[in-house]
Amino acid sequence: MKNTGLKGHALVIGIDAYETGIPTLQSAVRDANAVADTLKSDHGYDVNIPLEISTVFFV
Numbered sequence: 612m613k614n615t616g617l618k619g620h621a622l623v624i625g626i627d628a629y630e631t632g633i634p635t636l637q638s639a640v641r642d643a644n645a646v647a648d649t650l651k652s653d654h655g656y657d658v659n660i661p662l663e664i665s666t667v668f669f670v
Contacts, residue, residue, distance in 0.1 A: 619656040623647040624664065 625643025627636045643660065650656035 619650070619654065621647070621650050621656045621658045623650070623658055623660050625660075626664070 623643045623646055625640040627638075627640050629635075647658040647660050651658050
């Protein structure tokens with residue numbers, strides 16, 4: 612990311628277990644955490660990772 616003096620913000624969501632019949636995923640949460648770590652450490656983003664989120668809104 613080009614340094615413009617502005618801080619980037621990211622909302623990163625990883626859901627392994629959906630409530631509505633989608634088979635359980637194996638690495639969505641782990642992958643989301645890896646993306647968040649990279650955004651923070653390599654690009655200076657302020658990252659928000661919601662810990663408890665209802666999956667009803669995403670299906």
